[in-house]
Amino acid sequence: MPGNRVVVYKGPGTVGVETIDYPKLELPDDVVNGLGVPKKAPHAAILKLVSTNICGSDQHMVRGRTTAPVGQSLGHEITGEVVETGEDVLFVKPGDICSVPFNIACGRCRMCNEGKTGICLNVNPARPGAAYGYVDMGGWIGGQAEYVMVPFADFNLLRFPDRDQALEKILDLTMLSDIFPTGYHGAYTAGVTTGSTVYVAGAGPVGLAAAHAAQLLGASAVIVGDMIPERLAQARSFGCETVDLRESAELADMIEQIVGEPVVDAAVDAVGFEARGHGDGAAEQPATVLNDVMTIARAGASLGIPGLYVTGDPGGVDEHAKIGQLGVRIGLGWAKSHSFTTGQCPVKKYNRQLMNLILSGKAQIAKAVNATVITLDDAPRGYAEFDGGAAKKYVIDPHRMVAA
Incomplete structure (x- = not known):
């Protein structure tokens, strides 16, 4: 054998x-x-x-x-x-x-x-x-x-x-x-439908799959955020709008420049627990994307979270992060009546x-x-x-x- x-x-x-x-x-x-x-x-x-x-x-x-x-x-x-x-x-x-x-x-x-x-x-x-x-x-x-x-x-x-x-x-x-079902799951559970405006955090393969899935679901505008120029270029290659998170501008302001208002109908976190803060050279801030998607998703929106979060991270930025306890602004999501879908697709x-x-x-x-x-x-x-x-x-x- x-x-x-x-x-x-x-x-x-x-x-x-x-x-x-x-x-x-x-x-x-x-x-x-x-x-x-x-x-x-x-x-x-x-x-x-x-x-x-x-x-x-x-x-x-x-x-x-x-x-x-x-x-x-x-x-x-x-x-x-x-x-x-x-x-x-x-x-x-x-x-x-x-x-x-x-x-x-x-x-x-x-x-x-x-x-x-x-x-x-x-x-x-x-x-x-x-x-x-x-x-x-x-x-x-x-x-x-x-x-x-x-x-x-x-x-x-x-x-x-x-x-x-x-x-x-x-x-x-x-x-x-x-990644195709996972990206689709992120977009679908975020409520993407005909005419939706969508923000996808992360232009890695899952984020790109979520962006393509959002297009298939009928989104009118799909915006992808990342810090790596080559990945943003890849998102643009199939019709996505992009925001460069190395810039110092507020994410909501960059969203408004594209869709005319500082919010979107649906948002997807395709980054997970190794997220970084905004700005060139920003340090790791594991709750950044979760707080971003709550900030720029309209009231009543759904948030798809296919990005991976773990219960054990030896390299976590602090003792809380090492056990998956992050500084999430849950009060913001509660106040905006957001729905969250997490876990494996x-x-x-x-x-x-x-x-x-x-x-x-x-x-x-x-x-x-x-x-x-x-x-x-x-x-x-x-x-x-x-x-x-x-x-x-x-x-x-x-x-x-x-x-x-």
């Missing part, structure tokens, strides 16, 4: 590619021991990775801003070809090309039955919700690899209807595992419909996020460039299956 090369966290600022055992149709020990379930997983499938992406959430771990241990496998954005299935898998078969939601879900618990697959109760004994290759998320092996095991395969896998079409559109379809709620938008040519998500293909061995370089602010979404191609 061959080995399995996988990207691992080697310490703050460093990743490497190591060889581990080829996956088996078995559950992780953390899940088995914590939940008292059988180790054998006849409901699982093994996938050969077609594409797997570097995510900003991975970057938080690699920066040393979580409690991830050295040796943590990485990668939760997975698209692959089924190569083996357990005896209880009925509806996917070897040769199928499938998208894998980053949320691992059993399909059997109360949360899964309510469509809340991001907080499945049966896949992580530590707390609701699990993901591949992520700290404190159940011990599941990461998908920045050559092969990966997917449990509860009939429930979790989204099979593409045509193999050749899927490979042709793989740079768009690879975004279905996380329940990918399965959106991925089939977004797949259809891609296959019909109506969604151009790879173009919006500037999908850039690298090899598995190039993963360390991809992480370093992404950390430096590259306006790219790095797509790892472990088996050279992505067309040029």
